[in-house]
Amino acid sequence: MIALDHVTKLYGSVIGVNDVTVELGAGAHGLLGPNGAGKTTFLGLVTGQLRPTLGRVRVFGEQPFGNPRVLRRIGYCPAADLLDRTTTPREWVRYLVRLAGFSAAAALARADHALEQVGLTAAALRPLVTLSKGMRQRAKLAGAIAHDPDLVVLDEPFNGLDPVARHDLVTLVRGWATTRSLIVASHLLHEVESLDAGLAVILGGRLVASGGAAEIRGLVDALPGEVTIRCAEPRQFAELAFRIGGVEGVRIEGDAVIVATHRPVAFVEEAVVRALDEGLHLGEVMPADRSLEGIFGHLVRLHRGVKA
Amino acid sequence: MSSDRTGLPAAVWTVAMFQLDRLLTWPRLVMAAVGVVFPAGVMLAAGRAARGGLTSDVQVALLYALIPEAVCMLGLLVTMCPAVADELERGTWAHVATRPNGRRALLVGTWLAAVIWTGMAAIVATALALAVTTIERPVAVGAMFAALVALSCVGRAALFAIPAVVLPKRALVASVGVGLVVEYLAGTIPALVNQATVSLRLRSLLVDWMGWKRKLPTEMQLFIDPQPAWLHVLAVAVLTTVLLAVAVAILDRRQFPPSDEV
């Protein structure tokens, strides 16, 4: 469905994406990466807004830039907020459906249906400027699906939403994944994980990892993490850590023992029990940074060849 | 693909109607009202200043400077120039650019909306101005001005489409420069260069339709083209088509990085 072949996109001297080669088949895909990683550039290339500086992009077998045949089958929800002051969600979605090539009557019907799907019927006739960010986000989503595209591309669709709205939209998007192909870009792993999507991790413009959610979680678990333990007997604890095994390195900083290990969760479980058995006095246990940012940092170091 | 799909013309019309809807805000309506009233106000003041000394021909000449030139140019600056910049600022560019024929429909649709909006305001301004002047044969003159307004709007909106796609963030200032250089500088050079300007065509049509050819001083004859009227209309149509085609070709190739959207 989507194929990028050694694609590089430069903005002057700034790298957007760097030598990315990937094939995404039908189904749901998550694009993970911190801010500035190149997710939006990647999506811009896929949705035909940008041309690659090097390499080739194919969507549905054709290049998407300026290609009406491809654009007709894509629905895009960008990250940027909708700042059109006077337009209502109904007018906006109807406008987009008309631009997708539908007749006036069909556009109206589809717009109403899409707004109903995203739960915006009650606010459909209010100017966008009077809506909350979450409601504007729903309007954007409605615009992306109203013309029934084969591929829906969502860039940070859950940004700025409160937890309830976020949960509702995740449920909605998960439902779409069953009837059409989906690409969701986000910097939050748990949001994308919940879609049961294949994941691709992008950092510094490079595609650093890809696979199923379980594979990525396994990668996360397999990456070395640092556990910090404050102990009254740091040297004894350091010795204990080596005896437990699976430890890459230990360093002592005052009363803190920092342990680098490939299996931080398992290590912590075992280390705490054995430390108590040996009469050591533990003050604090701080596990490795398991956030996506922490994982990103590990992946960057990995790709730079820096030992963990 | 659904059987009720429509093509580029329908998309252009959709954009035009949408843009006209966006123009129906109080600030825009106030600006249009000022543009409508301005020529009548000036003509009224000029008539009183001259204490009846302004002949019908002089009044027509003044009205030409005010409406097909000033009002149309200013109206098109505010409606045509932000064709792309508006979309970037409102965060709507990505939505439109990812529609089939979205870019082309946006540009040509905005051009159409600019022509309709400005043209209507200029025609109302003409009617109002004629009501306060002592121009002979006001209905015939009004019809003539309607034609001149239509040609002015159509041609100059296409001219402003170029800076709108080349320099969207500075489109207004660029269009002022283009307008001055192309229409008011090149347009008054009695050489090949002014053949590609709307101002030469409008001036020539004015002189032709008012029957002023024999009354013009010799040195002023350099600033008009004595070709038949249909040729001037055709020239404006050709110029419009070429300018729009160039603008569309440029916009088709333009890329706006995500950071360009505010």
Place this chain on the structure above:
Amino acid sequence: MPLHEVGYRGWAGRLLPPWAAVGVIATTGLRLAWKSRWLRRAMLLAWSPALFFAASFFAFEQAVEEGRLTSLTERAARGGNLDGVGILGTVLADTLGRAAATAEHATEAERLVATRKLVWTRLLLAFMRAPQAVLLAVVIGLVAPALISGDLRAKAWLVYFTRPVGRTEYILGKMAILGTIVAVITVLPAIALWLAGVLVSPSVIVAAQTWDLPLRAVAASIVLAVPTVLLALAYSSLTAESRIASFAWFATWAACWIAHSALTTADLVAATSHHGVAVADAADQPEPPPRRGHWLARAAGLDGALDRWAWMSPYHAVGVVQGWIFGVDSRPRAVLPPVLSLVVISLVSTAVLAWRVAAPARA
């Protein structure tokens, strides 16, 4: 477990007074504006006419130095042009011709001083009225529209007014940004031009003879700056879309200029028409008009005809008042209407600014 006090820690140093916020807003605004390539190019362009005019100062002083002033004046009085300084030759010719026609001086030295004063005044006035006023309108049109509308759009006024910054400091700060630009485009080049004239003249005594010109240039710049800056900021405060403010700015200049031209044409037609009553009479034309159609000579104040409609156009109103400052035209009926219109523009703009800048806080 006792909680640690991690609350606000008061600043132990000396805080600047509230009015210092004006400087902060101004310097920050200038730094941001200066990032624009177009502004930098426009500012560079704004200094280029000064070189052209400096050449004319040099040409005049060279003529004085080489003892050619008398022959030049005679040639000008006969209606001849002065070569070597481009279109400014016409200004010089008209000025010298005027000087020859009106001068009654006891000695050659006195005649020279009077002629120099007249030439320098006209050149400086032409410089300020013709290239600089137009360039200033363009540059302010580039910078001013976004100054307040940008804050409205980004809701940055929340950031300003949750600090100890009042409405007055905010407005003055924004005015200072534009005032600095005005100074760089009009005052500094005018003073530099005067200095250049002094440097290319035979003696430093020339500075004493023309000491008032820099002060008049400063006053003329203030006359230009105050209403234009206030008007530009008022437009900027009325909308969150800077391009609307930009359009309103340029449209005001264009529409008023067109109205002024239309009404002046109507006056001219009436004056030459056998149907109309002559508007211009001898009393309103104390000095001979310049060579026909020469806009730069008119900018130099060499057209002594009463401009009845100057009040209608900011450009022309400012020009008449600047002419009065430079001693060109002191007739009350010539000067008062433009002064009144500039005062009205300034007051209305100030009122709009005061209303709009308070509005978001009230809302």
